[in-house]
């Protein structure tokens with residue numbers, strides 16, 4: 001069987017693949033489901049756009065009327081009417097603008113909130129294999145700055161662009177209607193404008209995408225350094241990381257500057273072409289006026305429409321750059337949303353037998369990590385753990401102990417062989433059901449920047465306060481929690497920085513006790529604690545494992561001595577099995593490891 005979930009590779013470092021960029025149509029189709037629920041608002045927005053554009057276009061005719069009738073015929077009553085008509089148009093213009101701004105901004109805000117939610121929800125479901133190649137900062141940049149770019153453009157640029165497109169075409173139509181002769185000029189100018197718009201637009205889009213990618217790199221650098229600032233400062237490597245960051249910023253600046261250059265070029269070319277066209281129109285129109293073929297009012301409205309056409313083209317060329325930038329950002333979001341590196345689940349899943357006497361079983365399991373496909377991390381491993389049994393995993397670093405945990409949690413699927421819980425292959429069960437059976441206490445438990453209580457109930461949100469306190473007492477955490485001001489409601493800081501290593505471990509142990517899992521996976525911490533802490537953690541672990549099926553990566557003598565069985569691993573294989581006493585006699589590797597690894601708790 002192939003390893004389906006892990007062979008989907010995502011490499012954010014190669015994210016600037018221009019070929020993969022979606023066309024605007026594809027992007028619109030992709031994001032349409034997010035826009036669709038807001039159809040009513042979109043229709044209102046379109047209506048207001050036409051209202052605004054229509055009013056502006058009408059203004060030109062009003063102007064002609066004002067010049068020819070009101071001013072030309074020197075009739076004050078006509079002048080009054082013309083001014084009233086203009087005021088009416090201004091009112092429509094104002095209301096339309098209000099409606100457009102409100103609708104478009106509301107749509108933008110709501111759609112982007114939905115997209116942000118969708119991106120985050122998708123990211124939380126992606127497989128662990130995906131996270132190995134993705135870079136946190138880049139993922140964060142997609143959730144925050146890329147969505148912000150799209151939002152900015154959607155809310156302001158898109159509506160401005162739509163308005164200007166209508167004005168441009170409306171203005172052109174009015175020019176043509178007023179004088180068919182002008183259409184000739186228009187017919188020449190329009191393709192001249194459209195062709196560079198398409199050609200340069202595409203390049204601009206690629207450049208924008210690259211600029212967003214490099215900006216993502218900047219986030220990656222910053223995120224990495226900020227989260228490891230203690231290490232950076234302890235090693236005195238501030239200037240090194242600064243230089244690294246500077247390079248990322250320089251690259252990002254280069255990419256942004258080349259985008260800006262392209263954008264400037266596009267603006268320049270377009271404005272030159274459009275204003276040349278307008279000059280031509282004015283030249284022809286002026287001659288017509290001099291020859292008496294058209295009135296001063298007609299020429300005024302000509303100039304008005306010509307100005308409308310020119311200014312909307314100018315705007316459009318500016319906006320085209322922004323739109324392309326948004327398209328680049330949208331493309332990066334779409335790429336993340338279409339990443340399908342999700343652990344596969346069968347449609348007809350089976351139920352787990354929670355009372356089966358075998359807690360879990362590995363049957364001829366082999367596995368290699370996707371990043372090291374031809375080096376087996378687990379090599380034909382078979383074993384079983386019976387309900388109620390306590391099994392210790394011992395082996396040199398890199399033997400594959402943690403990998404067994406990863407496979408049990410279905411972070412990865414084995415290349416060959418079967419892993420079952422009870423008598424059911426874990427691939428035939430819903431992923432959530434598998435993980436619901438398991439309680440994990442990692443070496444360096446992750447706490448969240450929330451209260452102690454919230455961290456405790458992470459694995460069992462419905463636990464009441466009595467149960468929480470009972471679990472904390474068993475984990476020998478209650479006393480230290482009560483000694484902190486605010487007790488269970490005290491904030492632990494980001495990643496739990498306000499607690500000591502031993503305290504964090506005990507919170508994690510209490511968390512696992514609360515979850516009351518069928519199978520406990522415990523990775524004992526190797527970090528040396530002071531004697532008192534060590535004793536507390538040891539006591540907490542005993543309470544945790546009491547009458548519970550557990551698989552423990554053992555680093556302490558007490559753990560191996562009390563284990564029902566020890567599996568000795570080396571190079572991805574189980575090379576011996578037995579009790580501590582047996583292995584001390586039978587295995588030289590075990591004896592060496594016992595000497596080196598098992599820290600006998602020190603006396604105070």
Ligand SMILES: Nc1ncnc2c1ncn2[C@@H]1O[C@H](COP(=O)(O)OP(=O)(O)OP(=O)(O)O)[C@@H](O)[C@H]1O
Nearest residue numbers: 132369371372377396397398399400401402403404
């Ligand atoms: N994400 C990964 N990608 C590629 N190879 C990996 C990955 N994680 C672990 N490995 C490799 O797989 C092998 C088994 O690693 P594993 O973490 O299971 O060892 P371990 O016995 O838990 O070691 P330790 O006691 O040091 O934690 C090692 O050779 C390791 O280099």
